Amino acid sequence: MAGTAGKTLPTAAKAGAEVRPRRRRKDARPQELTAAALALFVEKGFAATRLDEIAARAGVSKGTLYLYFDSKEALFKAAIEEGVLPAIEAGEALLDEYGDDPVGLVRGFLRAWWEQIGSTAYGGIPKLMFAEAANFPEVARYYNEAVIQRGVALLRTAVARGIASGVFRPVELSVISPLLISPLIHLATWRNSIAPLCGAGVDPDCYLETHIDLVLHGLCAGKKPDGEQR
Amino acid sequence: MAGTAGKTLPTAAKAGAEVRPRRRRKDARPQELTAAALALFVEKGFAATRLDEIAARAGVSKGTLYLYFDSKEALFKAAIEEGVLPAIEAGEALLDEYGDDPVGLVRGFLRAWWEQIGSTAYGGIPKLMFAEAANFPEVARYYNEAVIQRGVALLRTAVARGIASGVFRPVELSVISPLLISPLIHLATWRNSIAPLCGAGVDPDCYLETHIDLVLHGLCAGKKPDGEQR
Amino acid sequence: MAGTAGKTLPTAAKAGAEVRPRRRRKDARPQELTAAALALFVEKGFAATRLDEIAARAGVSKGTLYLYFDSKEALFKAAIEEGVLPAIEAGEALLDEYGDDPVGLVRGFLRAWWEQIGSTAYGGIPKLMFAEAANFPEVARYYNEAVIQRGVALLRTAVARGIASGVFRPVELSVISPLLISPLIHLATWRNSIAPLCGAGVDPDCYLETHIDLVLHGLCAGKKPDGEQR
Amino acid sequence: MAGTAGKTLPTAAKAGAEVRPRRRRKDARPQELTAAALALFVEKGFAATRLDEIAARAGVSKGTLYLYFDSKEALFKAAIEEGVLPAIEAGEALLDEYGDDPVGLVRGFLRAWWEQIGSTAYGGIPKLMFAEAANFPEVARYYNEAVIQRGVALLRTAVARGIASGVFRPVELSVISPLLISPLIHLATWRNSIAPLCGAGVDPDCYLETHIDLVLHGLCAGKKPDGEQR
DNA sequence: CATGAATGAGAGTTCATTCAT
């Protein structure tokens, strides 16, 4: 276990070797593989994606995948996990910024989700998770708890505060979060499914801002939602 | 018939048939098969669904599928087509009923979609189509044109009329339809993916009515949306 | 089960019916089936021929085949048997006619084989038997003994008599029969394999007569083979 | 190497290899596979040969076949192609040797065909092509043009020259080639079909030389064919 | 007798996984 193949993944740069010029940044390998995998899983689904394709897209051989992941399933889980972290982190940041501004928090959440998740390579993850939920229930449960429920709680809190402070009309809190986020998830899903088959489609920014405008008007009832227009 | 998966498709599975008659009506067969297929495709995706399972769920043998469909792919297409017709027909009916009442048409469309599509076995089709779009581009294009774009046009017309008649504020028509329908699609998708893995979840009626309330308030701006609350 | 559609196909016209005008000759059915089977077996081989096709060509349903034959294999054997009888009978007749005329017997045998076997639907049997020998060894052995060896013996006797009477040169009797018959088998095989794919091909009569001319010249050495030219 | 089936194809089966190395030379593989395939196709026909058997005979797994060939059909075509090249090449060589000696060319052609084709593993190809012609018309056409017609032309030319130079009697050139070669094809077919089921059978050399003797006597009419008797 | 819907064992084919190099 000591001097066999010498995994060089993490730290110590191979003890006695003097110069080693070509060494990928630290170890980007696993991330490259999960990124390639994620893209293909999103596009075609888990079962329809061949390891050959993933390997080819990552520029390695099929066997190499098994140096980093135990199985196709493990690769799937890693890809999801990888793609889920940004979402979690992004959520935390928002609370700090808009902790006491309900309207800003809602607007900020939606815009941030689109910018940092929906419009990126991670935008396909919701579609992927919905599609594979029955095949990977543990992963789906993890995703639900670690990502969805966290976001749901965040949004709900924001709206609750808005109601408490009189900025928002009273609305049913138990359903407000999915109502606010689902149009964005839908757009992200659309762009990762049917959009590539058709031309054009809606303009994301217009879609996003119209959504924000609409729901804030809806939430604020007669009261004018604050004038900020980005 | 209890409270499990809520299947509303035609005959399918024939409840308690322990003796399997060797020769059944040749006519109902295809629908039974596509119904079984659709349920499984929605649950697990196309590639992860085995023909064995479909046959078993339909109460026939594997070979029987090939008496009615040329291939797994043909069965998939037939299942989609079968599940798509109700949506098309339902749309037409609405225009007749609410042709000149924008608010009623929007509310009617959303409620009808949920009742006749979203809450039935067909509610999984959007998820399925999004998941398989890249693998079945022609089917996805057909679905987009025959179902989505038609519904989009219907909703857009309704809103446009509402704006013209002063009932609605001016909003961006190019994005309004997906904004109105996506929460419902999301709920249907949710019920066909993660919901079975977790308990409870949101109450569909509450979700639906809150959505309607929210967007109509959003659309009507300061004006009171007509009082109907169901 | 009585007065439904009134099948009129086969035999007894429905028990109590008085006149029964349309009744196929005795029972031609089995022969029709074996004939259809033989034609297809010859064309495509045993394994590549589907029972559907045979049934279709015979104008019956697939199930009907099983009323007359226990299995595809049984049908094959029956088809061969059926197609082999004429060959056996034809051989007997020749001996009576040309018993003491070696040249006439050789010439008669070759001409008769072509006319009664090679140029008919039975002409494909040799090809079929050669192709299926390994898959149906018993049938092949039967064919070899009942048909081939009998013909071989006949021809050899004829040549032996010709040599004894000084009409023919001495030649190796153990190989003379296949040498005499193989060009005809080859032509029959050709017509049942490659000929249908190409145009034209050789003229059978010219081929046959040239063969007869050639081998009789070869057998008669310097002596003039008797002048008969058909 | 004893007296059984007389296989002369390349490597094939590798005699006594009880330990099967996991990785073998990627280069010899295809020939080993086509050789195994050809032997079985000849024996049992295309449809009756299972890929399992071919793989087993070649000492590989079923999946390995698909590393080298796209389908069973592709393997069939490759096997034919592989087995056809020697025949083509052998033909060319003969013309150089016997270009101006009709008797020698005819005799040389027949002897060479038997030695290099008929008595080898390739001797089963004619039977195979005749059997599968209807199922693989393109292959049959290719075989006809690339092999048969070329040989036919060669023999016809030889005889034509013999007639022109007065060595041979005038005979119908359009049929002479198949008449000369068909006894050899027949013998080769026989050895690949019925012979294995019966004992003994004719002696190939005796058969061959008697054929040559007979047809040369037939062609030379009264004239003595040159004395060579091997 | 005749049919043809239904069956299920078996064949061709795919692809995740292994391992000698």
Next chain:
DNA sequence: AATGAATGAACTCTCATTCAT
């Protein structure tokens, strides 16, 4: 560490055979 040839279990699809009508 990386490769890719090889594997074999699992899948789709075919078709001889059965049997209710």
